[in-house]
Structures are given as structure tokens and as C-alpha cells.
Amino acid sequence: MATFLPFISTVFIALSAIFVAVGWYYIAKRNIEAHRKVMFWAAVLAVVFFATYLSKTFFIGSTSFGGPEEVETYYQIFLLFHITMATIAAVLGIIQLVTGYKNNLKLHRKLGATTSIIWFISATTGIAVYLLLYIIFDPGETTHLFRAILG
Numbered sequence: 001m002a003t004f005l006p007f008i009s010t011v012f013i014a015l016s017a018i019f020v021a022v023g024w025y026y027i028a029k030r031n032i033e034a035h036r037k038v039m040f041w042a043a044v045l046a047v048v049f050f051a052t053y054l055s056k057t058f059f060i061g062s063t064s065f066g067g068p069e070e071v072e073t074y075y076q077i078f079l080l081f082h083i084t085m086a087t088i089a090a091v092l093g094i095i096q097l098v099t100g101y102k103n104n105l106k107l108h109r110k111l112g113a114t115t116s117i118i119w120f121i122s123a124t125t126g127i128a129v130y131l132l133l134y135i136i137f138d139p140g141e142t143t144h145l146f147r148a149i150l151g
Contacts, residue, residue, distance in 0.1 A: 003134055005056035006063070010130040012049035016042045017123035020116055027112070036100070043097055046090075057145055063133050064147065066140030075132060079149060082125035089115070089122040 019042035026035040056062075065075045092115040099108040133139055 003139065005052055005060070006130055006134060009049050009052035009056065010127055012045050012052060013123050013126050016045035016049060017120055019045060020119050024112075024116055039097075039100065043093065046093065050090075061142040062145045062147075062149070064140035064143050065133065065137070067132065067137035071137075076150065078125065078132075079129060082122065082129055083149070085118055085122040085125060089119045092118060 019038050023035050023038040023042060026032075026038055065072050067075065092111060096108060096111060096115050099105070099111070
């Protein structure tokens with residue numbers, strides 16, 4: 001279960017990023033209704049990711065880096081970058097949902113491309129974190145959140 005939930009959450013955030021890309025395609029084609037539907041599902045997938053991530057974090061714990069010590073500092077810097085991008089992406093994503101549904105299209109358009117790019121960076125670095133923690137290196141110990149991040 002300790003490795004299954006991270007895999008599932010990674011699948012959901014990857015799917016969310018794919019849906020954002022499809023939504024971007026639809027809006028570029030001026031298909032507003034398709035854009036709205038796809039972006040709604042991108043948000044649903046992101047929420048499922050977050051619920052899965054939180055469930056693993058609260059009920060099982062966080063996995064610390066299990067790779068070589070000489071790589072750990074680089075991993076921690078990369079992880080902090082990912083966490084920063086994910087936080088910004090979540091806030092911008094919520095703003096985009098609100099502005100889209102409230103028809104505040106001026107702000108929605110202004111933030112759209114930036115939000116999507118940050119979302120892709122967040123999803124891509126999240127997948128890389130998963131690969132580093134569970135595939136490329138053996139998982140480290142399961143511990144509390146801050147110890148897993150800071151070592």
C-alpha cells in the first residue's frame with residue numbers, strides 16, 4: 001500500500017496535465033464548451049490526486065529519499081522546487097476555475113497560459129519525484145512529512 005498510493009496519485013496528476021493540454025488545444029480552436037468540460041475533468045483529476053496524496057501522507061507517512069547520499073541534496077532542492085511549483089499551480093488553478101465559471105474572461109485569459117505552464121512543470125516534476133523515490137532508487141524509510149522533505 002505504501003507504494004501503490006503514490007503510483008495512483010502520480011497517474012492522476014499525469015492525467016490532469018494531459019487534460020489541461022487538451023483543454024488548451026480546445027480553447028485555441030475556440031471550442032469553449034469542450035474546453036470547459038475538459039478543464040472541469042482536469043480539476044477533478046487534480047482533486048483526486050490531492051486526496052490520494054493526502055491519504056498516503058496522513059495514514060502511512062511520507063517516503064524519504066533512499067538514493068545515494070551524494071544525490072540527496074540535489075533531490076531535496078528539486079523536491080522543494082516541485083513543492084513550490086505545485087503550490088503555485090494549485091492556487092492559480094483555483095483562480096482559473098473561479099474566473100472561468102464567473103465569466104471573468106479578462107483575468108482568465110491573462111493567467112491561462114502561465115497557469116498551464118506551471119501546471120505542466122508541477123506535474124512533470126511530480127512524476128520525476130515519484131520515479132526518484134520509488135523506481136530509480138529504492139524507497140527510503142517512511143517518516144513524517146517534514147523529515148522526508150528536509151532529510
